[in-house]
Amino acid sequence: MLHLLIYLRYMAVAGQMLTVAYVVERLNLPIPARPLLAISAGLLAFNVISHVWWLRHRNAGARALILQLLVDLLTLTALLYFSGGPANPFVSLYLVPVAVAAIGLEIAPMLGLTVLTAALYTWLLQHHVPLPHVHGGDFELHVTGMWVNFLLSAVIMGVVLSRFMAIVRDQRRRLSEARERAIRDESLSALGSLAAGTAHELNTPLATMSLLVDDWIASDAPPAREDVELLRGQLAHCRDHVRALAEMARRGAAGEATVEDADRFVHACVDRWRLLRPNATAVFRGGAADREVRIDAALPQALINLINNAADANAARGRDEPVEVATQVREGWLVVTILDRGAGPAGIAARPRHDSDGPGLGIGLMISKASIERSRGRVRQFERDGGGCVTEVDLPLTGAPA
Template identity: 60%
Template structure:
């Protein structure tokens, strides 16, 4: 508002000076010209100082706007006091600062300025210097003054409101463009997360198949169990690559859809058992068939966290199952993944370690990104008796349970 108010105030001072000189010299009215000129000059000095401060990089805010409007109302009150008070046709100019405040300030300051203008107007009804009379022309001059006042008020309010609406349109346009960019970036980020997750998840079946091929190359004949494992791992890789390709062709990362929370958890555990058939797992699904919104990246995130728990058990030598449980707590789905590894600190240190053929070092990062994208969070806590509890909290899709 500062770039708009400064030129308006220059115009206001110029109008005041022109009006006072016209009334005193052309109409011959005996108004107190010297004190009225001093008020306008003081307002001009205030505006010049403000203009110089702004040119040097000063930034306006709500308090500065409020101060300016109070100064304008004080100057107007002084001029009206010296020129007839409420009988002056320009008394309705009190509406202009209130209108500008309504555009640029919150409700409470606007109400304060409205009350202030009403009090000043009321005070002028009792304390003012009467206008000198002009025989037979008082009412005619008053009507002309009201006409000029109307033109000024309409012009000022049209400029202010027009500028305000232009600003609002620019902001709406910028907001729409920012929203489109955010949606586009979200899709790109989701696809990137899905691609990174796919690469990380394919590492385990590819490593398993590599070990099987090494055994066969060393002369160990493949048995039916090895062949079945090879087929399962190949099917797993094919499904992941097909899913990623389908999403890339559509240009998004899949629309999140409501899904039974316990069904999601069981499907993720089944997929994980296919990848890690030798790992013991204990599942306690108790989400009472509530729904969560699931996209293509969320199951990957859960499987990565299952893998982290299994790896923690393996690193510590613990012959324990990965314990997975789900509950509804305070209207949100809570999934706990428990291991008997060396705890959260050791897991964080391992995640920072150099990447190896069996650990790409991105699983936890991908899981955090995917779960946060779904509106959830991941936290890790030390477990009584040793180990780590990884807690995943996800918002529910709605407040009602999913029908069986």
């Protein structure tokens, strides 16, 4: 916007000087030509300095534009003072700086420049050098000046607005590209979270299979049938997670969402967790019957990770209590509550972020929070009465009861 204003000012200075010369030489009007030409020359010098400055500082901000418009307003006021004030047909050029300010500035400086323009116009009503009287031709000359002023204003506004629309189109294009990059980055982030969560969940069945294989190698007896069935179940669990990861990649990591019954979804997550931890127990209490929630690809894994963390917390404290999972509806949200009897939030916070000495990889909570927040949800943890931790997961419901 600033460089366009500088180029327009070159044209304005040339027009001012030519107009003064035409009025003096061709119309023979006794106007104060020297002050008018001196003002135009001063504006030309200021414009040259501004042009050099702009070539060195192309990222000019709002302050530079405000300064340029202030100089234009004061210069126009000085020119009008020596050429009839409000009787000059070119007085409507005051609208050009106001229009440029409305396009290129915020509301506060734009209003300030508008008030200043009105004040200068009002000042000219009482302070100006009157135009000389020409017998019989005053009104015709005034109409001709208004016509010329209209042409100039139309050209200036057309150039300014066309440039402004070009800037708007360029910004829209950049915004569209940024939106596409954000969607792509979000997709890659979702895929990365799912991959990390898959690695986290595969750690337990792989550890189980490793123990079974070590026992078989150390024993001369053939493996028991229940051990073989356990190994088969753990292999199926690993295969399901790998398939889920492949499906996420196949869909472009977009996480195509589905709408499911809230209680049925949480209950299914608890059942999947039971396959992951056959030696642990969980109790589910549904309280969101006939309510629906939006499910993306990474959300089930996030809830399973939180349930698994609760089971690990119980095991770490030697508590043989089941993990309690409950659902309820609260102010338009599905609230999934996970209760354990572990060390509580203080114990979780005291553990190093990447601690992997326990049965897991130490990243389950971090992955779960990221996945739930990506689904427009939130996770809270606080102390449980009698010891332990309460983990609440809030997920937005899709609408009214089904």
